[in-house]
Amino acid sequence: MNASVQERSAEFRPASRLGPIGVSKILKITSLASDLKRHGRNIIILGTGEPDFDTPEHIKDAAMRAMVAGATKYTALDGTPELKAAIRAKFKRDNGLEFAQDEISVSAGAKQILFNAMMATLEPGDEVIIPTPYWVTYADIVLIMGAKPVMVPSQEHNGFRLVAEDLARAITPRTRWVILNSPSNPTGAAYSEAHYRPILNVLLAHPHVWLMVDDIYEHIIYDNLQFVTPAAIEPSLRDRTLTINGVSKAYAMTGWRIGYAGGPSALIRAMAVVQSQSTSCPSSISQAAAVEALNGPAEIIGERCQSFQKRRDYVVAALNKIDGITCRMPEGAFYTFAGCTGLIGRTTPDSQCITTDTDFAEYLLRSVGVAVVPGSAFGLSPYFRISYATSMSELEEACHRIALATAGLS
Incomplete structure (x- = not known):
């Protein structure tokens, strides 16, 4: 040569x-x-x-106890039983949502939850509706999968919230997901039940479209506004909704890398297959800390x-x-x-x-x-x-x- x-x-x-x-x-x-x-x-x-x-002391203490106790090995693929139980309790306590153990997924951050879900469901040419302005990762993950992000502008005079009529016009036979984020990055806009209802009515009319809800800022909400999440508002959409959350923002645990989601068991199983060939289980120590975050004092x-x-x-x-x-x-x-x-x-x-x-x-x-x-x-x-x-x-x-x-x- x-x-x-x-x-x-x-x-x-x-x-x-x-x-x-x-x-x-x-x-x-x-x-x-x-x-x-x-x-x-x-x-x-x-x-x-x-x-x-900083991460609250009682959460760091739980991580240290886990290390001392030798909880430093591989765990179950998509979350320890203890953490899944804490997540199930959180969803029921805070959101009125009930999930079985096999309807919960735990990953190395909410971003991996998003990646796993899209990898498990999207084919080239599929479409994902994303209201703008949007967190840039949503669109980039869609593009990596060979699918098409469909941007639907949300204007300031509508509070940077998606308008139902705009959503309806954007849906096609190739639409696989709609992504909603409340409160939002980058605008801080939040949806009340009244804001969500027209959007959910559109989704009810399109049974082939699934809903991905990013609730990561759930606990950072102001002026006595009550946080709501779509699957709790419209239970008939539960079987095609993935509700995503994590401990990063509320508990100042960004570096611990724990995100989680509740959704239909078939989707959760497919996401586990993806995770099994990427990161495998999340950090055992971080999971122990997340159990304390979700079960511990919330003041x-x-x-x-x-x-x-x-x-x-x-x-x-x-x-x-x-x-x-x-x-x-x-x-x-x-x-x-x-x-x-x-x-x-x-x-x-x-x-x-x-x-x-x-x-x-x-x-x-x-x-x-x-x-x-x-x-x-x-x-x-x-x-x-x-x-x-x-x-x-x-x-x-x-x-x-x-x-x-x-x-x-x-």
């Missing part, structure tokens, strides 16, 4: 399925901001979707939610005082999704024109060291997302810097 042939054979060729997707823009921005911070820049990062609180969840609500109120008020920015009050999660239409067309001090929300996000990072995520990353422009899951002092400084940066535009 000559040298030129050897050189060609050594070239890396990625799988074609990766062609339409790339590394999340959220991760890119966070990585860039972190790199600037390491090199001495005073950077405030408001792009990360994880609580700044700390409410206390932290109150803290998030104070931060939300501050950030929304501060952004709405800035000329060119408008910000809707989110009902839950820990994000604001602010509009920057009024800044488009303005010019930076170094004569760069702000033509997109990405331009504005880059300007904030470059000029005042504040990292936000442009709305285009979530499928809707011109907006930008702020995660207020950080200290109030950092939020105050960040909003001050954003105000200075926008005042410098002409």
